[in-house]
Amino acid sequence: MSYPHHSNLNLLQKEAVESIGGPVLIIAGPGSGKTRVITSRIAHLVKECEIAPHRIGALTFTNKAANEMKERLLPLLGEDAKNITAGTFHSFCASILRRDGPVLGLDRNFIIFDDDDQMKIIKDCMKEHNIDPKRFTPRGILSTISNAKSLLIDSKSYNETKADYYQEIVSRVFLRYEEILNRSEAVDFDDLLLKTHTILTNHHQVGEYYRERFLHLMIDEFQDTNISQYAIAKQITSKHRNLCVVGDPDQSIYSWRNADIRNILSFNTDFSDAQTITLEENYRSTKTILEGAKVLISKNTDRVEKDLWTKNLGGNLIPVLEGFNEENETDKVLREVGKLLDSKEFNLSDICIMYRVNAQSRSFEMGCQRYGIPYQLIGGVKFYQRREIKDLTAYLRLLLNYNDDVSFTRVVNVPPRGVGQRTLGELSRISRTHNISLFQSINAILDSEYEDKIVETQLGPRAIKSLSAFRDLIWNIKSLLQTQNIVEIIDTIISETGYRKLFHEDEKSEERFENIQEYRSSAEDYLHMDHIEALTAFLENIALVSDLDSMSESSENITLITLHQAKGLEYPAVFITGMEDGLLPHIKSIESGEPSELEEERRLFYVGMTRAEKRLYLSRSFRRNFWGGSEPSAPSRFISEIPRKLLQITEKESVSHKQDNARSGYIKPTKKSATPSSKKTEAAKPLNNLKATSRSRVKRNSRKSKELNPTSLPNLNTGDKIRHHIFGDGIIINTTTVNSDIQLTVAFDKETGIKKLLASIANLKKLPSK
DNA sequence: AATTAGGCATTTTTT
DNA sequence: ATGCCTAATT
Numbered sequence: 001m002s003y004p005h006h007s008n009l010n011l012l013q014k015e016a017v018e019s020i021g022g023p024v025l026i027i028a029g030p031g032s033g034k035t036r037v038i039t040s041r042i043a044h045l046v047k048e049c050e051i052a053p054h055r056i057g058a059l060t061f062t063n064k065a066a067n068e069m070k071e072r073l074l075p076l077l078g079e080d081a082k083n084i085t086a087g088t089f090h091s092f093c094a095s096i097l098r099r100d101g102p103v104l105g106l107d108r109n110f111i112i113f114d115d116d117d118q119m120k121i122i123k124d125c126m127k128e129h130n131i132d133p134k135r136f137t138p139r140g141i142l143s144t145i146s147n148a149k150s151l152l153i154d155s156k157s158y159n160e161t162k163a164d165y166y167q168e169i170v171s172r173v174f175l176r177y178e179e180i181l182n183r184s185e186a187v188d189f190d191d192l193l194l195k196t197h198t199i200l201t202n203h204h205q206v207g208e209y210y211r212e213r214f215l216h217l218m219i220d221e222f223q224d225t226n227i228s229q230y231a232i233a234k235q236i237t238s239k240h241r242n243l244c245v246v247g248d249p250d251q252s253i254y255s256w257r258n259a260d261i262r263n264i265l266s267f268n269t270d271f272s273d274a275q276t277i278t279l280e281e282n283y284r285s286t287k288t289i290l291e292g293a294k295v296l297i298s299k300n301t302d303r304v305e306k307d308l309w310t311k312n313l314g315g316n317l318i319p320v321l322e323g324f325n326e327e328n329e330t331d332k333v334l335r336e337v338g339k340l341l342d343s344k345e346f347n348l349s350d351i352c353i354m355y356r357v358n359a360q361s362r363s364f365e366m367g368c369q370r371y372g373i374p375y376q377l378i379g380g381v382k383f384y385q386r387r388e389i390k391d392l393t394a395y396l397r398l399l400l401n402y403n404d405d406v407s408f409t410r411v412v413n414v415p416p417r418g419v420g421q422r423t424l425g426e427l428s429r430i431s432r433t434h435n436i437s438l439f440q441s442i443n444a445i446l447d448s449e450y451e452d453k454i455v456e457t458q459l460g461p462r463a464i465k466s467l468s469a470f471r472d473l474i475w476n477i478k479s480l481l482q483t484q485n486i487v488e489i490i491d492t493i494i495s496e497t498g499y500r501k502l503f504h505e506d507e508k509s510e511e512r513f514e515n516i517q518e519y520r521s522s523a524e525d526y527l528h529m530d531h532i533e534a535l536t537a538f539l540e541n542i543a544l545v546s547d548l549d550s551m552s553e554s555s556e557n558i559t560l561i562t563l564h565q566a567k568g569l570e571y572p573a574v575f576i577t578g579m580e581d582g583l584l585p586h587i588k589s590i591e592s593g594e595p596s597e598l599e600e601e602r603r604l605f606y607v608g609m610t611r612a613e614k615r616l617y618l619s620r621s622f623r624r625n626f627w628g629g630s631e632p633s634a635p636s637r638f639i640s641e642i643p644r645k646l647l648q649i650t651e652k653e654s655v656s657h658k659q660d661n662a663r664s665g666y667i668k669p670t671k672k673s674a675t676p677s678s679k680k681t682e683a684a685k686p687l688n689n690l691k692a693t694s695r696s697r698v699k700r701n702s703r704k705s706k707e708l709n710p711t712s713l714p715n716l717n718t719g720d721k722i723r724h725h726i727f728g729d730g731i732i733i734n735t736t737t738v739n740s741d742i743q744l745t746v747a748f749d750k751e752t753g754i755k756k757l758l759a760s761i762a763n764l765k766k767l768p769s770k
Numbered sequence: 771a772a773t774t775a776g777g778c779a780t781t782t783t784t785t
Numbered sequence: 786a787t788g789c790c791t792a793a794t795t
Contacts, residue, residue: 062785090785115784189785257784357782379784413771420771544785564783586782604783627780627786 009033009040016277017041020049020216023237023271024244025264029308030293030610031284031570034246038218039069041244042084043076045216053083057214057236061221063088063545065568085214089229090189091544093196097187098536100199100206109400109536111186112543116385117406118142118188125176128432136169144170145177149190150226150258152197154178183437184404193228200235211239221568222247222267224259234270243271249304250297253564253604255596265304280308284570286315289616292642293609299641300599317648320579320639321619325630329621330367333575336617337373337558340573346615348374350572351558354608356584360577361560374557378565384542388512389519393542395493399478400535403437412438415498418466426459427467439474442467473497486523486534563608574612576605579620580633605638618647721767722746729767 009017013033016026017040028034042058045051060066066086073081085092098108113121122138122145144166148158155178159171181187187195200207217237219225222245225233237243245267252261268274282290290310297303321336323329333353340346353364361377368375383389391414394407402408413419430441445457446468457464477492484492494500494516526534559571563584578584585601609616624633639647720732722744730748744764 088785192785253783254785256782359781416772418771422771546785562783583782588782 009037010281012277012279012281013037013040016279017044019244019275019277020045020242022241023267023274025267025271025274025276026244026246027264027276027278027304027306028246028248029278029280029282029306030248030251030607031282031290031310032279033281033283034220034279035065035069035072037279038220038246039072039076041218042069042073046077046080051215053077053080054085055213055215057085057092057217059087059089059092059217059219059233061088061224061568063091065220066091088544089225089232090192091540093192093232094540094544096196096199096210097192100203101195103199103203103206104195106187106195107185107401109185109532111184111397111401111404111407112192112540113181113184113186113188113406114384114543116390117186120406120409121177121180122173125173125180128176129172131169131173136166141170141173145174146188146190147258148174149188149194150228152194152228152231154194179435180405183435184406185401186404186406190228193226193232197228197232197235200232207235210236215240216242216244218244218246220246221251223249223252223261223264224254225263226258227260227263230260230263250300250306250603251567251607253567253600253607255600278306280306282308282310282312284312284613285310285610285616286312286614288315288317288646289609289612292318292616292646293606295643296602296609296638296641297606300602302596302599316615318616318618318642318646319648321617322649323619323621325623326363326621326625327367329577329619330363333364333577333617333619334367334371334373336575338371340615346573348556348558351575352566352569352571352573352611353558353560353575353577354563354566354611355560355577356563356586356604357578358562360583364560364577368558368560376557376559378559378561379546383515383518386512386515388515391499392490392493392516392519393539395477395497395499396489396535397539398439398474399481399489400532400539402439402474405431405438408438411497412470415501417470417498418462419470423459423463423467426457426463430457439471442471446471481531481535485531486526486538487520489531489535490520490523563604566611567607570611570613572613573615573617574608575617575619576608577619578624579618579636579639580624581636582633583624584636584638602638602641605636723765723767724748 010033013036016024016037020041026034026037028037038058042056045056046053058066058069060069066088069086070081070084073084077084087095094112097106097110101108101110119138119142122142123133126133126136126138126141148154153161155171155174158167158174162168162171181191200210214236217233219229219233224247233243233245245264247264249261249264252259252264255261268276285293287310290308290312294308319336321329321332323332337351337353340351341348355361355364358379365375365377367373384393391411394404394410397404397407398411409424412424424438427438427441427445430436430444431438434441434444436444445459445464448456459467473496477489477496480492481489523538526538529537561569563576576584581590584605585598589597589601618639620633620635620639622632623630721729722732723729724746728748730746732744732746
């Protein structure tokens, strides 16, 4: 990065760093050294102004940004850096609630419900109220509720102000939804903010603590904060009035998540004495890239003008790659990637491929595997959403909190232990009549009473026995928390609940096991803590930490990422793919007819473009795959909004020549339909391994792995004895080639039986045959 | 109670 | 095409 040296901030940056009395608004254009300004400002506060580090708060959009900030502060401040409160709004609020939640009657060990959990509850509530999910979609109702909460409207006030039939329906669900959350000692994402705000506002003593404590508060990505976040910030800084917000209205891309761009636009009105500093010098991109982005964003009517400029060189034109279908688009993009790598000007980690929707990633994943380009996929199907992971998490949540009905329902019959629909229905009936959790309902049934009221049930002795056994199971494991740490508890759950059995079922068992292993090892970070605390922290981490946060920067692979997640990142070379009307801008925004939605799509593209330092590529396809079929798609209207002179449209025939002549280490000319190569040494990971490694784990199938393979993979033949880290010892009874990998059929002991394993991932040790 | 078959909606972006 | 939900079957 070509930032000026620390001691050498530009005048405006310096002003931003040193303006420390009262409210400050920093409008920071892309690449204007925003992060630098924020860290320098904090360092300045601590070193020059002698502000105690723990009295400074810095709130960011992602945990990754927060961690980066802390890392950058470390050389400047040393140990003091660790005492700065830095995190996302959500994690910040979670810590306030862990400390002060009890004033609202919230248990300190509350659980955080994710999107999945929320949907389950919404659906239950709707069923309870006989609301037709065809007429009112659960998703829609949830988003209405979430919207209300982010405007600081709770279920009670919503109910009081409901104005039409739809709101009447929502209100019923909302009220019930809140009851269930309360009963479950759980909060959702919006509650973290809403409840924090309530405490700060209504509980004077607690509020004063935070108002007194935070002498300075800074907020990054302010254009993407919502009303409740802004309200919290105002609350906290109402005493010392040192609120510094940093953002760029042109990069506001989260309105669908209730972010309100008015926060930043009207900041100056809210604080009439606010200083405003606008950073317009761009240190990141070439003139060409910046000019293209500027012209594009100027097409938005609803915005505040900025005059971005750069001293950087003009740089290359922006190529527009055109493929005749999705696969061909991918091909062209990856060939360009290959050229960049061959030029030695770019490393793998310098290159990023961006797209509008996650579904587009698949094609690039497969492409990378074909070409042997190591890649890192951010997001996609979330690791923590995998079934086995959710199951295990549900068990852990139950240990902490018996009243978590969502988790209860999830695992009470997993693996099957004789608690079926009927039993569950009866439990839920009792839970409703007495307003107690499902788990408590078991107690009520077994005791035949609840708070002196007789509880009657029609359940047979078999069902009652099953329920009682389940209760004992959970209780027993819970009591082990005294002596066992979190990792041991996970192991205990797997063995004691009989969950292990599920691993022996199908060909997915391998994948499941690997996921569990990873889960288990991520729990190891918490071993130093008290067991209960560790459990709480681990579960909070699962809820609040995203894939993006754990993405690696240094490792040697290219990055595949959505445009939304790319916010705040930068790469020497960026490919923005799927430049088609319907994809970018997305069809939903076109169909909505709202100009504001189209403008947000434009901002999204703008964010993508401005991530690029030296090279920017656009790509599109003439056809796009939908649900099986493919349909013609027109070029994105945004392409024509970039001045033609900045673009480089692919020449016609010369392309194929270049392809043939390409003597690239990464580009191996292959025939269209054929799988890359049938040579076993190629060892590209098989496609079915994709799913197993979807978290931002690094996939390596570079030339490197080609060399490594013969050594790491002993020459395995039928009849060889091997050892597997999970299944134990076995004998190979067959070998076949699948997708340029070797599939081994191995007979293990009686209990495990016969397994099919892929040589490249099974990590087998060959045992000497006597 | 557990398993299976058939119908259906699904794809925007995520703390 | 796939995965989720409901209904029907054993």
